[in-house]
Amino acid sequence: MTEISRxxxxxxxxxxxxxxxxxxLAGQVGTAGASVTQQTQDCLDKVDALLAEIGSEKRKLLQAIIWLADMGDFAEMNAVWDAWVPEGHAPVRACGEAKLATPExxxxxxxVAAR
Known part of the structure; x- marks a missing residue:
């Protein structure tokens, strides 16, 4: 039986x-009320830190799901995302609009990543 660890x-x-x-990884959010650029960078910094903690890194991403409060922010978020994902290592990805935990x-x- 494969072990589950939390x-x-x-x-x-x-x-x-x-x-x-x-x-x-659980959903990661950035600094409430900051710009979309800053919130996206904050999210990705948290992803980097959590993956490193568990023995992985962004080149091992398998899947990403991104929720935006407003799809009008798609290009701004993608500018940060595209600079962060190593060339040739893009995961499968979905992006949609949703109400998030708070309006900020x-x-x-x-x-989801591999170890």
């Missing part, structure tokens, strides 16, 4: 769950 676990959720060599959040990034 990290930074609270009552509601864990920030990291591993199942074998697959790593699942513009971006949420959820990823």
């Amino acid at each position: 990290h930074h676990t609270g009552t509601r959720m864990s920030q990291i769950v591993t199942h074998g060599d697959t790593i699942y 959040y513009s971006v949420e990034v959820i990823v």
Whole structure:
């Protein structure tokens, strides 16, 4: 049986769950009220830190789901995303519009990676 491991676990959720060599991260948000550019960078910085903590990195991304509070911010978010993803290592990705936890959040990034 493949082991499931949970990290930074609270009552509601864990920030990291591993199942074998697959790593699942909770949705990451940036500084509430900051620009879309800053929130996107904050999200990706958190993804980098959590993946490093568990022995992985962005070249091992398998999937990304990005929620935007307003699809009008798509190009601004993508400018940060495109600069962050290493060439040749883009994961499968979906991006959609959704109401986020508070109106001050513009971006949420959820990823799955390999170890």
